[in-house]
Amino acid sequence: MIAPIEATGLGKRFGRTWALDDCSIRVPAGKIAGLVGPNGAGKTTFLHLAAGLLRPTAGEITVFGRSPQGQLLLLLDRVGFVAQDTPLYSGFSVGDMLRFGRELNRRWDQADVEERLRSLDIPFDKRVGQLSGGQRSQVALALALGKHPELLLLDEPVARLDPLARREFMQRLTEAVAEEGSTVLLSSHVMADLERVCDYLIIIAAGRVQVAGEIEALLASHHLIVGPRLNANARLSGVELVKAQHTERQSSLWIRGPVPELGAGWREEPLPLEELVITYLSAPRAVTLPRPQLEEAAS
Amino acid sequence: MTWVTWRQHRLEALWALVLAVLLGGSVGYVALQLSIASGSCPRTIGFSTCLSSDPFGQIAQAILRFNLAQYGLVVFPALAGAFIGAPFVAREIENGTQHLAWTQGVTRMRWLLVKLALVFVPLIAAAALVGYLEVVFLNVQGPQVNRWDIFDQQAPVVPAATFFALALGVAFGAVIGRSIPAMAATLLAFVGARIGIAELVRSHYIAPLMKTTHDLSAVGNQADPTAWWLGFPDYYDSTGHLLGNLLGPSAGQPSYVTQSFQPGDRFWAFQTIEAAILCGLALLIVGCAVYWVTRRAT
Numbered sequence: 001m002i003a004p005i006e007a008t009g010l011g012k013r014f015g016r017t018w019a020l021d022d023c024s025i026r027v028p029a030g031k032i033a034g035l036v037g038p039n040g041a042g043k044t045t046f047l048h049l050a051a052g053l054l055r056p057t058a059g060e061i062t063v064f065g066r067s068p069q070g071q072l073l074l075l076l077d078r079v080g081f082v083a084q085d086t087p088l089y090s091g092f093s094v095g096d097m098l099r100f101g102r103e104l105n106r107r108w109d110q111a112d113v114e115e116r117l118r119s120l121d122i123p124f125d126k127r128v129g130q131l132s133g134g135q136r137s138q139v140a141l142a143l144a145l146g147k148h149p150e151l152l153l154l155d156e157p158v159a160r161l162d163p164l165a166r167r168e169f170m171q172r173l174t175e176a177v178a179e180e181g182s183t184v185l186l187s188s189h190v191m192a193d194l195e196r197v198c199d200y201l202i203i204i205a206a207g208r209v210q211v212a213g214e215i216e217a218l219l220a221s222h223h224l225i226v227g228p229r230l231n232a233n234a235r236l237s238g239v240e241l242v243k244a245q246h247t248e249r250q251s252s253l254w255i256r257g258p259v260p261e262l263g264a265g266w267r268e269e270p271l272p273l274e275e276l277v278i279t280y281l282s283a284p285r286a287v288t289l290p291r292p293q294l295e296e297a298a299s
Numbered sequence: 300m301t302w303v304t305w306r307q308h309r310l311e312a313l314w315a316l317v318l319a320v321l322l323g324g325s326v327g328y329v330a331l332q333l334s335i336a337s338g339s340c341p342r343t344i345g346f347s348t349c350l351s352s353d354p355f356g357q358i359a360q361a362i363l364r365f366n367l368a369q370y371g372l373v374v375f376p377a378l379a380g381a382f383i384g385a386p387f388v389a390r391e392i393e394n395g396t397q398h399l400a401w402t403q404g405v406t407r408m409r410w411l412l413v414k415l416a417l418v419f420v421p422l423i424a425a426a427a428l429v430g431y432l433e434v435v436f437l438n439v440q441g442p443q444v445n446r447w448d449i450f451d452q453q454a455p456v457v458p459a460a461t462f463f464a465l466a467l468g469v470a471f472g473a474v475i476g477r478s479i480p481a482m483a484a485t486l487l488a489f490v491g492a493r494i495g496i497a498e499l500v501r502s503h504y505i506a507p508l509m510k511t512t513h514d515l516s517a518v519g520n521q522a523d524p525t526a527w528w529l530g531f532p533d534y535y536d537s538t539g540h541l542l543g544n545l546l547g548p549s550a551g552q553p554s555y556v557t558q559s560f561q562p563g564d565r566f567w568a569f570q571t572i573e574a575a576i577l578c579g580l581a582l583l584i585v586g587c588a589v590y591w592v593t594r595r596a597t
Contacts, residue, residue, distance in 0.1 A: 051402050054597055076404045083398035089307070090394070096306055103303050104403035104410075140399075147404065 009059030034194035080149030086140035090129035134165030227266035384468020430457030525563030
């Protein structure tokens, strides 16, 4: 099956800085994938490359097997994009924005979009500039959903929203994609936004993919073990260490793979997803995993 | 696309319409007044001679003096370039809305070209109409009128300059990505290009003729206002020695004078050549803008 997004050795350079470097990512079909990383990690760059807004400097990216740069017209009907800060024409009324979507898209479900906005009590005659942040992002989401996209890309859609609006946005998003069975790639620098809705996670830092996989599999394969203080240079055999932290009296080890035989005084502690993500993000250079998702794909 | 373009640019369309109506109206009004006043004036005498003896002449001259439209016609293309051309793409980039527009079901190329056509064509047509009214206004003044002094305000050059200014604005806006700096760059480049063309290039479109005559008053605008007299007359004494550009007490006894000029019947050829140059440049710049928007802009 053709993956909604497949990137191989993808790189993008702006001036002298590589915003994205040697990224290999495969977003599986039908999943809600989270793209998480700190500000400036390359999330926006990756989404823009997938949406055909940018051209890669190195490597390649395909969306449904086609290049978003060379064959964009074939993809525009199938890919929805909600850009960072949910840009809309602030002088337009909500109704004008809907007409904008209708005029510029061959595939467009006006009734569906109207219904979506009506259920949120967003008045059509109100100017976009006068909407609340939550309403604005709902309008942007409704617009992107208007063409029933098979792939929906969202760049930090809730970053500026209050917690209530965040929850409502995510709820609408998950409802909509559950109906349609679309694939979603959603970026955020706040893990809590993604945890509830995503079933696939891509952690990206400093332009590189740290880890990618099903959330359940990630949780099952990572462990935090805590025990008496180890020598900082101690070598651990048979353990893939993600991060080690030593206080005066104890050592904490974040490991990937099966939990080794634990000696006296060692115990396993729960490792919630958010902490797992932070672990990877706080050690961006220590670990760069070699394309686990591509190996999976080959098998 | 048509509706979207209209919705985005309707305010600018209104302003352009108001300006075009004001300009066209004032040129047309003055032309009408003049044609009424000149109704009783034999063409052969020359209109200005008539005006001074005609009782209505005072009014007509007052209208002529207050004909701000001539300045307006020079400014119209620059305003269009700066206020409509420059923000055309720059405002989208400033507000981040290009990411919205370019991810709908229309490619960037189509988005840009359709919008450009829908905005450019009416503006250029309006400029053509107003420029044509200026030509009518000059025609009313009879065959002896000096057209060269208001070269930049007449029909083929005004719409061509409007096209050129709009193209500059769109290209600067796309490359710079911010409206205000793009407006400044557009104005500077447009004014620079027009002055450069007028001062350095225009007189060379066709090699000028040289008038050499013993009648010292047979050169210059007084002798033939329909010609474009280039530079200054050179006065020579009977031995062929150059005395200078001015006749004065210190100069020797002038015998003959030479001055290069473009004859009046070349005027429309010059208008056509300059319009073609401006349109050519405009097309080139639009090409750059299309390249930038489709390949480089983010």
